[in-house]
Amino acid sequence: MATMKTAEGQLESSSGLGEVIYSEAQIRARVAELGAEISHDYEGLELCLIGILKGALFFLADLMRALTIPSIVDFMAISRFGPPSNTHGEARLLKDLDISLENRHALVIDNIVDTGFTLSYLMRALQARNPASLEVCVFLNRPRRRLIDLPLKYIGFEAPDEFMVGYGLGLDERLRQLPYIAYFDPEQKDS
């Protein structure tokens, strides 16, 4: 049993929440490094950040503010795989870009890459839109289960092969808002 402080200052408990893997300070420092590296690589250019909803929300917001180059932002969301009772057919875009990628320098932002299924699906869709360049920045890379080879240009951390929550990673849509990343044991989860 671990505790977290809500925005209202109340203490809320969550069974299954374990040890912190990346603290708020570690995350802040790594995002600043990534921001500096990306700003250097794209110096003199305007960058189009494409956030993959919902997980990339917090990382994208922090990274964009760490950039020192001009940037614009848009979002994409894809339908989620799940039980046969509520998953029909193939993945589809739930939210597409509002802006055109034609001749823009695009950087896809995601919080974690595991098998690579979701990201590869989105990259196929984005490559067809003729961007001037298309690269990927992920906060957490977990290559052990990687089945689809993906070129990841920027990586925050090589993540352990464990279930994690926080900083955009959720379980049943909860705990995404934790400012740190912690281990989580789904078997200990509150019902």
Place this chain on the structure above:
Amino acid sequence: MRPIDNPNPPSDFAHPIEAEFARLLDFYRIPWHYEPKTFPLAEDPEGNITEAFTPDFYLPSQDLYVELTTRKQALITEKNGKIRAMKEHYPEIKVKLLNRRDMETMLVKYGMVEETPNLIGNPNGNNEDG
């Protein structure tokens, strides 16, 4: 030794987790073949195959074979040995083993906590994972 094409791959999956994995691949439009090749690993002096390995899936877009196992970590020694032998005899072939824990983590990630016991079954099973 050379891989052997399976001209008539099985039409049914050997284990529920394999059917679920195929559904996952279809969802993300990733082409796959089920048990398309058998890789001989050992032969007797007469050249008869005495040991072989047939990975569950082949992903042609990645040129990657995938083997799924739902056995406990302690019980997959034989499978790990076959993967090692594959790497020794066929170093150019890419094979990935996804174990029981990988399956569990993947199912939980996709919100399928309730379905997990039925899909990954008995961890002590002998031939359940094909």
